Amino acid sequence: xxxxxxxxxxxxKLVGLSAYTLRYYEDQGLILPQRDDNGVRFYTTHDIRWVGxxxxxxxxxxxxxxxxxxxxxxxxxxxxxxxxxxxxxQVKDDAEADIAELxxxxxxxxxxxxxxxxxxxxxxxxxxxxxxxxQKFQDRG
Amino acid sequence: xxxxxxxxxxxxKLVGLSAYTLRYYEDQGLILPQRDDNGVRFYTTHDIRWVGxxxxxxxxxxxxxxxxxxxxxxxxxxxxxxxxxxxxxQVKDDAEADIAELxxxxxxxxxxxxxxxxxxxxxxxxxxxxxxxxQKFQDRG
DNA sequence: AAACACCTTCAAGTGCACTCTAAGGCAAGG
DNA sequence: CCTTGCCTTAGAGTGCACTTGAAGGTGTTT
Numbered sequence: 001x002x003x004x005x006x007x008x009x010x011x012x013k014l015v016g017l018s019a020y021t022l023r024y025y026e027d028q029g030l031i032l033p034q035r036d037d038n039g040v041r042f043y044t045t046h047d048i049r050w051v052g053x054x055x056x057x058x059x060x061x062x063x064x065x066x067x068x069x070x071x072x073x074x075x076x077x078x079x080x081x082x083x084x085x086x087x088x089x090q091v092k093d094d095a096e097a098d099i100a101e102l103x104x105x106x107x108x109x110x111x112x113x114x115x116x117x118x119x120x121x122x123x124x125x126x127x128x129x130x131x132x133x134x135q136k137f138q139d140r141g
Numbered sequence: 142x143x144x145x146x147x148x149x150x151x152x153x154k155l156v157g158l159s160a161y162t163l164r165y166y167e168d169q170g171l172i173l174p175q176r177d178d179n180g181v182r183f184y185t186t187h188d189i190r191w192v193g194x195x196x197x198x199x200x201x202x203x204x205x206x207x208x209x210x211x212x213x214x215x216x217x218x219x220x221x222x223x224x225x226x227x228x229x230x231q232v233k234d235d236a237e238a239d240i241a242e243l244x245x246x247x248x249x250x251x252x253x254x255x256x257x258x259x260x261x262x263x264x265x266x267x268x269x270x271x272x273x274x275x276q277k278f279q280d281r282g
Numbered sequence: 283a284a285a286c287a288c289c290t291t292c293a294a295g296t297g298c299a300c301t302c303t304a305a306g307g308c309a310a311g312g
Numbered sequence: 313c314c315t316t317g318c319c320t321t322a323g324a325g326t327g328c329a330c331t332t333g334a335a336g337g338t339g340t341t342t
Binding site: 018020021024038039040063064065 | 328329330331332338339340
């Protein structure tokens with residue numbers, strides 16, 4: 001039994017990308033769908049997995065250019081595994097740094113929300129500025 | 142004793158934005174520096190704090206347009222506090238959702254790195270695909 | 283026969299947030 | 313006097329990742 005073939009429209013819905021974007025990614029060398037006798041693209045479950053992985057990489061902030069390099073390395077065979085591993089590690093480290101920064105900003109945001117609540121229910125003096133209020137939570141080295 | 146006045150160049154270095162960007166933000170109504178007798182901008186510690194807060198908001202993913210709205214509300218007085226609070230809450234919720242998604246992507250990335258490690262030190266069968274390997278960590282509902 | 287989904291190439295448009303240039307002018311410091 | 317740093321307006325350029333359009337073609341389905 002042959003594997004199911006998805007044409008671009010169906011596949012687009014399946015992976016949540018537009019047909020435009022799928023062709024664009026193909027142009028960029030990120031995806032290599034097969035063609036039927038009429039030259040029409042078709043995708044298989046193999047492509048579903050690959051696009052899924054691409055979306056994970058993009059989701060962690062990887063750029064198209066880096067993704068292209070990754071694809072080139074992949075095509076070059078197992079000898080490039082260390083380099084690919086290093087790329088992923090870099091992306092991972094960057095993403096973790098982004099998260100840490102995001103959480104730092106969120107902390108201030110949360111304090112500001114608390115401060116608004118305090119202002120509204122009068123548990124924070126009308127005169128106390130947010131800046132003064134923030135000092136209370138400042139981590140001092 | 143009068144408060145220290147920072148001209149745009151010095152202030153730019155202080156807050157980590159370019160003078161271009163500071164003028165741009167002023168155009169957009171986000172910052173309102175004062176002017177000396179010659180029409181030259183100057184900023185004070187008050188502006189340092191305000192820009193600092195702007196950067197926290199931007200750091201959590203808030204858009205300039207929303208920032209503008211926030212500034213307009215702020216200028217309209219304390220009666221807009223509930224609305225401002227709601228904006229911040231929205232930004233916070235969005236940022237937290239972003240973090241959750243990022244972490245989900247990171248998880249897959251980490252597994253891929255582990256898989257590479259397993260391939261290199263032969264603890265993962267040469268034949269085992271990443272997709273099969275991933276199944277082991279799949280959370281099943 | 284018409285509608286539909288697909289195909290091609292090439293180029294232009296979109297959105298966001300800057301980033302920089304041009305061109306001309308003012309004021310303080312060395 | 314000259315350099316440095318600032319001022320103005322208006323507009324163009326940048327980077328990224330799409331997104332769309334034009335314009336013409338093929339094959340399948342109703």
